[in-house]
Amino acid sequence: SAVISQKPSRDICQRGTSLTIQCQVDSQVTMMFWYRQQPGQSLTLIATANQGSEATYESGFVIDKFPISRPNLTFSTLTVSNMSPEDSSIYLCSVAGGSPETQYFGPGTRLLVL
Amino acid sequence: DAKTTQPPSMDCAEGRAANLPCNHSTISGNEYVYWYRQIHSQGPQYIIHGLKNNETNEMASLIITEDRKSSTLILPHATLRDTAVYYCIVSSGGSNYKLTFGKGTLLTVNP
Numbered sequence: 603s604a605v606i607s608q609k610p611s612r613d614i615c616q617r618g619t620s621l622t623i624q625c626q627v628d629s630q631v632t633m634m635f636w637y638r639q640q641p642g643q644s645l646t647l648i649a650t651a652n653q654g655s656e657a658t659y660e661s662g663f664v665i666d667k668f669p670i671s672r673p674n675l676t677f678s679t680l681t682v683s684n685m686s687p688e689d690s691s692i693y694l695c696s697v698a699g700g701s702p703e704t705q706y707f708g709p710g711t712r713l714l715v716l
Numbered sequence: 717d718a719k720t721t722q723p724p725s726m727d728c729a730e731g732r733a734a735n736l737p738c739n740h741s742t743i744s745g746n747e748y749v750y751w752y753r754q755i756h757s758q759g760p761q762y763i764i765h766g767l768k769n770n771e772t773n774e775m776a777s778l779i780i781t782e783d784r785k786s787s788t789l790i791l792p793h794a795t796l797r798d799t800a801v802y803y804c805i806v807s808s809g810g811s812n813y814k815l816t817f818g819k820g821t822l823l824t825v826n827p
Contacts, residue, residue, distance in 0.1 A: 603762065606759075644803075644818060644819055644820065645760065645817040646817070647815070647816070694760075696760075703813050704750070704762055704765060705762070705815055706762060707759035707760045707762075709758060710757070710759050
């Protein structure tokens with residue numbers, strides 16, 4: 603399985619600001635995913651990021667709020683823009699590998715918006 | 717992807733087997749059953765997956781009924797570190813696959 607790291611591991615931000623979360627993988631992967639886990643809730647998929655193409659967003663998530671970059675096969679970023687307290691969540695990236703595809707998750711970024 | 721139903725919580729004594737059930741009555745022929753767990757506030761950890769045969773790895777065993785409408789994850793000798801939320805997910809595992817997480821089962825292993 604892939605080794606996945608995320609930066610920052612946690613942050614406290616002021617409303618109206620933006621935060622960029624980085625996800626680094628130790629091997630080349632085609633598919634990367636970004637999830638959000640709100641307090642006390644399960645994980646919700648934000649978008650799928652494939653290298654060389656635009657990210658595909660799930661219903662309820664838009665590119666202006668959560669822009670994603672995927673510059674190469676080992677790295678991706680998720681930006682949480684114009685933050686409000688409702689954006690306080692754990693943000694997780696994952697990568698897919700194997701056959702059938704299995705997802706492996708990073709440790710998450712804990713975001714608190716004041 | 718098919719919907720899954722899991723009990724919200726279960727208890728297990730340390731050293732005993734933990735048997736976590738999952739119903740997935742609408743599973744289609746090309747969908748796999750995946751199990752993940754999430755220890756408090758960490759990223760989900762992949763445990764095991766199966767299509768129709770029973771599977772075993774170093775972490776757990778997965779028993780899938782013959783009609784594939786339900787499955788059971790077995791942790792043979794539960795430890796306190798196995799306390800976590802366990803998610804049963806059904807997915808096609810194809811190139812465009814997604815994981816849809818439900819609420820899962822909170823397994824508490826008691827000393």
